[in-house]
Amino acid sequence: MLKSLLALFEDSRTQQKPAYTLELATAALFCEVINADYEVTQTERAEYEKQLRKHVSIDEETLKTLLKQGEEKAESAVDLVQFTQVIVRQCSAEERIQIIKSLWAIAYADRSLAPLEESTVRQIAELLYVPHSQFIKTKLEVLDNTVSEEK
Template sequence: MLQALKQFIQAAIETDHAVAGDEVELAVATLFVQLSRADNQPDEAERAKMLKRLAHLFQLETAEAERLLARADEMAEQATSLYDFTRFVKQLEYQQRYQFTVALWEIAWADDELDPHEEALIRQIAELIYLSHSDFVKAKHQAQPQ
């Protein structure tokens, strides 16, 4: 009996971690989508960069990244606040949040233009996930096309 209870609790913990991981992935993808919409000019280069970064950040196959991005498109349509998504990203380790911010900059520059709305959104997201200003600037320079 005790062993069965222990297995039940372990399974619940593992399921909880899997759900939390899914929430982080969806939150990141949704923030990517919101960024790509910030300039009101959807772009295939931005979409391709989002897919590449999602696959890299979460070790996803291309088909998995595409499904995640499709779910994120739906979430972005219903979004009322950045906080709904940044609260999950904020749970990541600092270096992961930094890499996420680099990815945001890469997506913003994917179409070879940095729109002021995109920059403002990245700044707001960086503040909400507690990224230091110096790392915000460093991420911008790291992602900037040469």
């Protein structure tokens, strides 16, 4: 009897679908960085859209819906784990590093880095199991690109 009860719980657990799609989880994390310093600029919003386009291949209308849903989910979220778990399960280490690189691009979109933005990217990197060396490397790559664009 105990085995059948355990099997029932195991079946229900394996049939559960993730709460979010990979695309929505990524969009929500990008929004977390935008909202981190409580100052949302147009350049950050434009970079958010640009970076999201790099990670998803969907039509224009679906992208606009995803951008809006990402903002809504980020605003109502109580933690980052609900989003990062989806990404960890579905993405390779290299894909997760590219997400961190995109987060840095969004954080530096307004040509400044607020401490809360850096802290948010750091938290996400840790939850995505991105090594600290890659966290720093991607930050420096994006910073170097940002400085090069200013010249």
